[in-house]
Amino acid sequence: MRRLANFAAFSPECAKPIQELFGRFRSIARGRDILKNGDDADEIFVLLRGWAARYLVLPSGERQITEFLLPGDVFPIPVGPIGKMDHAIGALTTCHVVSTPAKVFNDRVLHDPKMAKAFWWITIADKGVLRAWVVNVGARSGYSRIAHMFCELAARLEMVGLSDGSSFAFPLTQQDVSDAQGLTSVHINRMVQQLRANDLIEWRDKRVTILDREGLRQVAEFDPAYLNPGGRPPQTST
Amino acid sequence: MRRLANFAAFSPECAKPIQELFGRFRSIARGRDILKNGDDADEIFVLLRGWAARYLVLPSGERQITEFLLPGDVFPIPVGPIGKMDHAIGALTTCHVVSTPAKVFNDRVLHDPKMAKAFWWITIADKGVLRAWVVNVGARSGYSRIAHMFCELAARLEMVGLSDGSSFAFPLTQQDVSDAQGLTSVHINRMVQQLRANDLIEWRDKRVTILDREGLRQVAEFDPAYLNPGGRPPQTST
DNA sequence: CGTAGACTTGAGGCTCGTCAATTGCCGTGG
DNA sequence: CCACGGCAATTGACGAGCCTCAAGTCTACG
16 A cells, blocks of 8 residues: 555555455465465465565576565566466565455456556556666675665665665564575675664664665665656655 | 567557657667667667667775666556656667657557556566676676576577577677676676586677576576566567 | 677686684583 | 484685687778
8 A cells, every 4th residue: 555655646545445446365484475376366465564585596596586575565466367487486585475366456456447557657657666686686796785785774764664774674684685685695795784883774683774875875876766767765655 | 569468468459559659760889879878768668689788886996786677667667657767778789779758658659558558568577687687796696697698588588589598699798797686797708708608608709698598597507487477489480 | 891889708806705713602411 | 311313604725617808810891
């Protein structure tokens, strides 16, 4: 709900029918897949609680994460005929999700042009995040990659009310981070220690605190513009 | 047209009004930007001829390409209020484009739910390409990255009729390739020579020939599934 | 025929990977 | 209550992939 509100005029009355639509609740343990590579994408999920990720594992056994899914995210976004997943979506922590059949979602939600537009907009915003991810992995050093990831996650978590501005719960392991950034966990560890030594962040007990927001932003070369493609401020409108 | 046809039931009669819509023709020289970072995205383009790319330049001066735009591609895909570009789109070769104001495009094309859905679908397909790009840059060696790029481009070019199956015009410089793959042109050069030495590809005079399709596919770990998210075969339907 | 851009080649160095061992923190079971 | 096992974080030594700098070759083009 909160995420949708960023993308469409959205009244509380709209919320109820959607909440009723997603009738099926499920809890997924950490490490389990919510959707496997090759599955039919015939069910639409909303992540209520926990962190998940889209990823692919290569023949070499290496896992590359391409997108973090945070509470409020909807997946997979369906359009046209039901296809098969070309990647997997796995739970990085214990996840709570609700779901509805894709067909129902199509008929009841996407049938409304306004809603369809809101979800399309989300797709475009996600594409922006993905572009930033490519830039990160392709052009930045390990040190600033990690800084960038923290900047982005802090901003995204704040949008859904999961950050108090400078500190947020961060349940991932260094192995997860390394799979996302295309580095080894050993190297992640060393770079994180460097960020700590430079008093940019604190990370302990599954919680990250940004100590020097401006300093981190500079190291990361972070510009949050891409998170809000329409230029719309992240606030609820009626 | 050809690209749209892959994503929606599409009759020739539909084509005419769209062709008339994009009234403004322009030719852009190689190296010039079609849209600069920060520009208003108030005009919608269709690339008729030439290659272009979405890219970002970092403070360090490094350029990271995040997406290749081939003939038939539409950009920027607009939704909601007109925003500012958070990246640039530049011509990698001389490009021919036609365009129309975003407002007109919205009213005349996206107003039709069927059309809107087709463009949304394109957005989702592009997101798949971008995911593959992240995997490529994040998890593969320079050698297989380049192999993967050739596999993908061969497949995409074939979809729009610009490849004869194993050979296609490839107008990019090694510098362009390096900006896309997050490597230096020196290293690209060495890896390309290795691909040549292994009789996988030929690349001369702005033309690439795939000599050993299966061998290249294995090196690249290429699975074309992501290019057609709906599972629909790449053919025109009425 | 001269110049510029693209491609090619070589030597040396840094970032990051690999392998391996150690520490600390739990949750479990004796 | 303590021993044990497992997972995550940490550290070190060494090696490889890729970068940097620099020079040289080839081709297109004026």
